[in-house]
Amino acid sequence: MLVLNHLWFILALPLAGAAINGLFGKRWPQAAVNSVGVGSVSLAFLAVVELVREFAQLPADKIPWVGNYFTWISSGASTAHPFRVDFSLQVDQLTVVMLLTVAFVGMLIHFYSTGYMAHEGGTYRFFSYLNLFMFFMMTLVMAANLIVMFVGWEGVGLCSYLLIGFWFLKKTAADAGKKAFIVTRLGDFGFTIGILLVFWTFHSLTFGNIFAQIAANPPETGILTAICLLLFTGAIGKSAQLPLYVWLPDAMEGPTPVSALIHAATMVTAGVYMVARMNPLFSRAPIAMLAVAIVGAVTAFYSATIGLAQTDIKKVLAYSTVSQLGYMFLGCGVGAYAAGTFHLMTHAFFKGLLFLAAGSVIHAMGGEQDMRKMGGLRNKIPVTYGTMLIATLAIAGIPGFAGFFSKDEILEAAKSGPNANVWLWLLGVTGALLTSFYMFRLIFLTFFGKPRYDERKVHVHESPRNMTVPLMILAFFSIFGGWFAAPHLVGGTDYFEKFLSPVFSAGTNGVAAPESAEASATLGMQLVHALTGLPVIVAVLGLLVAWWMYVRNPKLPKRVADSMRGLYTLIYNKYYVDEIYTAVFVRPLLWISTNVFWHGVDEGLIDGTVNGAGRVARESGSRLRELQSGNARSYAAWVVVGAVGFTVLLLALWAGVH
Amino acid sequence: MNAVPISYYLVLSAILFGLGVVAFVFKRNIITIFMAIELMLNAVNLAFVAFARSFNQLDGLIFVFFVIVVAAAEAAVGLAIVIAIVHNRQTLNIERVNLLKF
Numbered sequence: 001m002l003v004l005n006h007l008w009f010i011l012a013l014p015l016a017g018a019a020i021n022g023l024f025g026k027r028w029p030q031a032a033v034n035s036v037g038v039g040s041v042s043l044a045f046l047a048v049v050e051l052v053r054e055f056a057q058l059p060a061d062k063i064p065w066v067g068n069y070f071t072w073i074s075s076g077a078s079t080a081h082p083f084r085v086d087f088s089l090q091v092d093q094l095t096v097v098m099l100l101t102v103a104f105v106g107m108l109i110h111f112y113s114t115g116y117m118a119h120e121g122g123t124y125r126f127f128s129y130l131n132l133f134m135f136f137m138m139t140l141v142m143a144a145n146l147i148v149m150f151v152g153w154e155g156v157g158l159c160s161y162l163l164i165g166f167w168f169l170k171k172t173a174a175d176a177g178k179k180a181f182i183v184t185r186l187g188d189f190g191f192t193i194g195i196l197l198v199f200w201t202f203h204s205l206t207f208g209n210i211f212a213q214i215a216a217n218p219p220e221t222g223i224l225t226a227i228c229l230l231l232f233t234g235a236i237g238k239s240a241q242l243p244l245y246v247w248l249p250d251a252m253e254g255p256t257p258v259s260a261l262i263h264a265a266t267m268v269t270a271g272v273y274m275v276a277r278m279n280p281l282f283s284r285a286p287i288a289m290l291a292v293a294i295v296g297a298v299t300a301f302y303s304a305t306i307g308l309a310q311t312d313i314k315k316v317l318a319y320s321t322v323s324q325l326g327y328m329f330l331g332c333g334v335g336a337y338a339a340g341t342f343h344l345m346t347h348a349f350f351k352g353l354l355f356l357a358a359g360s361v362i363h364a365m366g367g368e369q370d371m372r373k374m375g376g377l378r379n380k381i382p383v384t385y386g387t388m389l390i391a392t393l394a395i396a397g398i399p400g401f402a403g404f405f406s407k408d409e410i411l412e413a414a415k416s417g418p419n420a421n422v423w424l425w426l427l428g429v430t431g432a433l434l435t436s437f438y439m440f441r442l443i444f445l446t447f448f449g450k451p452r453y454d455e456r457k458v459h460v461h462e463s464p465r466n467m468t469v470p471l472m473i474l475a476f477f478s479i480f481g482g483w484f485a486a487p488h489l490v491g492g493t494d495y496f497e498k499f500l501s502p503v504f505s506a507g508t509n510g511v512a513a514p515e516s517a518e519a520s521a522t523l524g525m526q527l528v529h530a531l532t533g534l535p536v537i538v539a540v541l542g543l544l545v546a547w548w549m550y551v552r553n554p555k556l557p558k559r560v561a562d563s564m565r566g567l568y569t570l571i572y573n574k575y576y577v578d579e580i581y582t583a584v585f586v587r588p589l590l591w592i593s594t595n596v597f598w599h600g601v602d603e604g605l606i607d608g609t610v611n612g613a614g615r616v617a618r619e620s621g622s623r624l625r626e627l628q629s630g631n632a633r634s635y636a637a638w639v640v641v642g643a644v645g646f647t648v649l650l651l652a653l654w655a656g657v658h
Numbered sequence: 659m660n661a662v663p664i665s666y667y668l669v670l671s672a673i674l675f676g677l678g679v680v681a682f683v684f685k686r687n688i689i690t691i692f693m694a695i696e697l698m699l700n701a702v703n704l705a706f707v708a709f710a711r712s713f714n715q716l717d718g719l720i721f722v723f724f725v726i727v728v729a730a731a732e733a734a735v736g737l738a739i740v741i742a743i744v745h746n747r748q749t750l751n752i753e754r755v756n757l758l759k760f
Contacts, residue, residue, distance in 0.1 A: 630759030
């Protein structure tokens, strides 16, 4: 019970690492900075493993396990509904899954960074921010009330900002950091109001209290819908869903390990985690659930189409991340929280791997990110190629790989789950086809065909060991990380879902998942059926089309693009959404800021007041100084005038009193 | 007791003070201005003494002694300044001593 009794210990490790590197790292040698950065996260991972071991021995009635450390905010203690926030952490099955994912992927990415960032300046800063991020992310997933969760939520946003703008001398990077921060802030506005509404309704912000109350006497559906929609607004911002997804592709300006850790594996999934965590509320608000599912499905499809025409290897992955997050929300929205969380975990493995492998490609190409200038890298960087291919097979949903199990479960739930919706399912399946196509397009453009770069200038080389080993470990999990759910294929119980069921059972209102129609069929038939479902067919189809277009007939893509010039231009320019946002929101805001707030309020009102006060003092001073004429007799006269005036005043007052 | 009423003393004091003020403002000779100040001080002294006598209290008399002491000190310093001015400017006209200004 060592770690369970001291949950704060898990948080303290990365925080200490961040503090040490931030304060002293500048003067330390590279090796020391690396050891502190990687060491603190590795220890935290070991602590999490020990936590899981202890958690497994807990009796069921002790879950969720809550550690309450101190009262942080206490207000209105004498009123009927005091506002009280404790700094408290909790562990339940969902937390365990998230903690393991975050700590494990985080640790690998820290290892990888020691290689990737070896030639960069300021790595002490990098590792300090990265450790700080781990601290906030684990605070987010371990929080026992909404306010502590919000601290983690904002903290990861801060670290995201700092790390996107890590190369702050580059203007695009600094701008991208600001954009990420401001756009997510729009969502956080809704999230904060949602938290206030939760307190207004339940008079408590602690998860345990809220869920107990909602089970005992649920409030009206209307207020629950409002709460859920507001909370989901926060998730839209954080997890880059329509219409606030625009910051995520720009966030690729950050170093690639940052993209892998923050903008693929962990931070952007915080929104999904939050929806899953609040599942008792969402499950009782069907309209909000439908909104979650629609936003998820539409985003999954929409950003997959953008991914088709991107040429920057990291941008493809960024839109792919937006799309996969959409699948997670689709899963949550149709009530399959376990499937959504499961996809979150497998996605952390394969998308983290894809980004790290892309980083390895960029590293090998000496900084080139444009896929049109790559090609034929298959034999030159075999480890990167192999691991990236595994991740691509996983994300495309080819049977046997992790993504297949999780995506299949989500689509299954969208088709035949309790809140099934055939249109959302169709969107999801079409998105899966596009996903498979653009991911294999990426693979074929990068690793196949003839080199399209100058072979005399670019010396392609495989990455060092500390980069390739994390790739191989993640590749292992990209294959086998999905097998927890394997029994699902043959109609059995999904281990993952079973493990999480205590957290999500409150949400399903005790409605058991409907028995699948094939329950009577034989085991083998079910397996065959699952392996030949539509999602698998479209995944293979996407692979074949990509192969046909980019390996077999390399001239074909251009012809296709030419024949659909308008559509291609539209997609290539990402539907001009950034331009539209600029025209509709950014420009008017800048105009108002410049002309009203800057020239009007700041220069006119504030400067006017300050300068006016100065001018009044100066003008009156220059008038008054002429009294000092140097003529002593005029002074004497003034003294007399003063004395007479004072006397008159006193007499008047005296007369007034009597 | 069949004494002179206090109002007589006060009226006299006011007349003396008024004369002092007028001389103080209109005269140009520094020595004369000085004398006007002495006149005003002594007009006030008269009023103090009259009040002290009328109310049978010592406070007014003590104040008069203070005024006399301060007047003596002021005369000493003031005359020293006058001598310095005469040395530097060869004049006693206060209109000519006007350099300290804005």
